[in-house]
Amino acid sequence: DLVAENARLRSLIPPVAEGLDSLLYYPDSLYGYIPATVVSNTVTKPNNLIMVNRGYKDGVEKEMGVISSSGLVGIVIGVSEHYSVIMSMLHQNIRISGRIKKNDQLINVVWDQTDYRLGTISDIPSHIQLQAGDSIVTSGNSLIFPKDLLIGVVESHDKESGGLLSKALLRFSTDFNSLRHVYLIKSFMAVEQKSLLSQIHE
Numbered sequence: 001d002l003v004a005e006n007a008r009l010r011s012l013i014p015p016v017a018e019g020l021d022s023l024l025y026y027p028d029s030l031y032g033y034i035p036a037t038v039v040s041n042t043v044t045k046p047n048n049l050i051m052v053n054r055g056y057k058d059g060v061e062k063e064m065g066v067i068s069s070s071g072l073v074g075i076v077i078g079v080s081e082h083y084s085v086i087m088s089m090l091h092q093n094i095r096i097s098g099r100i101k102k103n104d105q106l107i108n109v110v111w112d113q114t115d116y117r118l119g120t121i122s123d124i125p126s127h128i129q130l131q132a133g134d135s136i137v138t139s140g141n142s143l144i145f146p147k148d149l150l151i152g153v154v155e156s157h158d159k160e161s162g163g164l165l166s167k168a169l170l171r172f173s174t175d176f177n178s179l180r181h182v183y184l185i186k187s188f189m190a191v192e193q194k195s196l197l198s199q200i201h202e
Contacts, residue, residue, distance in 0.1 A: 031146055032186040034058055039083065043116035043176050048090040050074065052182060055082040065145040065185040071173030072096065072151050073182050075144060084184070090116050090176055097142055098151050100128070101135040109136060109151055109170060116177055119152055119170040130157045130168055143187060 036052035054060050056079050066073040066086050074094065078085035087094055089111055096109045098121075105128045112120045124130060134154040140147025155169040 030187065030189055032188065034060060034184040034186060036084070036182050036184060038180050038182065041088075041176070041179055043088075043090055046113065047092055048088040048116075048176075049077075050086040050088050050179070050182075052084050052086065052184075053082065054184060055080050055084055057081050059186060060084045060184055061186075063144060064187075066182050067145075067149060067185065068174045068179060068182050070150070070175070072138065072145070072149055073174055073176075073179065076184065086182075088176060089119065089172060089174070096145070096151060097139040098136045099139045100130060101137050101148075103129065106139055106141070107136065112169065117171055117175070118155070119172055121154070121168040121170055122165075124157075124159075124166045124168060126159075126164055126166070130154060130159075132156055136170055145185065146187075 034054055036054040036058075039051040039053050041050045042048045050066075050073070052066075060076060060079050062076055062079055064076040066076060072089055074086040074088040074091070076084050077087045089096070091111065092113065094110065097106065098109045099106050107121050107124060107128075109119050109121055112118045121130075121136065132154050136151045136154065138145040138147055138149040138151060150173045152170040152172040155171050157166065157168040159166040
C-alpha cells in the first residue's frame with residue numbers, strides 16, 4: 001500500500017533538507033522501518049496510548065521506537081499477533097534523551113501534561129545556551145531511537161537570573177491529534193547491544 005511504498009522509498013534516499021520537513025529515515029543497515037496505521041489514539045489523558053495495526057506477525061517487538069513522518073511518537077509497550085500498543089510522548093512515564101541540534105548539548109524531554117502539542121525540557125544547566133526556534137533531536141544514547149530524529153522546536157526558555165537550572169517549553173514536531181500513520185523502528189543491532197550490556201551488569 002501507499003504507506004509501505006513510502007517507507008521503502010525513504011530507506012533508499014538520504015536526507016536532503018533541514019528543518020521540520022527533513023527526511024527521518026536513514027539508508028544504513030542498522031535500522032528497518034515497519035509502516036503502520038493508527039487504530040486508536042488518545043491525547044487528553046494523563047497517560048496516552050496509541051494502538052496500531054501491526055503486531056509480532058509483522059516483526060514488531062516491545063521497546064521499539066515509533067516515529068511519524070514529522071518526528072517522534074513513542075515506544076511500543078504491548079504486542080499481539082496483529083496489533084501493538086504504543087506509549088505516546090503524551091505519557092507521564094516517558095522521558096526521551098535528546099540534544100540541542102546547534103551545539104550537541106544533552107537534555108531530557110518529557111510531556112508538559114497539559115497540552116498535546118507541548119513538551120518540557122527541565123533541569124537545564126545555566127551554561128547551556130537555548131533559544132526559541134532551536135531544534136531538539138534524539139541523542140542516540142539509547143537502544144530505542146537512532147540519533148538526530150526530530151523531537152520538536154523550542155517555544156520559550158524560562159531562565160531565571162542567578163538560577164543554576166532552568167526549563168524550556170518545546171513544541172512537538174508530531175501533531176498527535178491528527179496522527180494517522182507511523183513507522184516502528186527495528187534495530188538490527190539491539191539484541192547484540194543488550195547482550196553486551198547484560199554481561200557487564202552481571
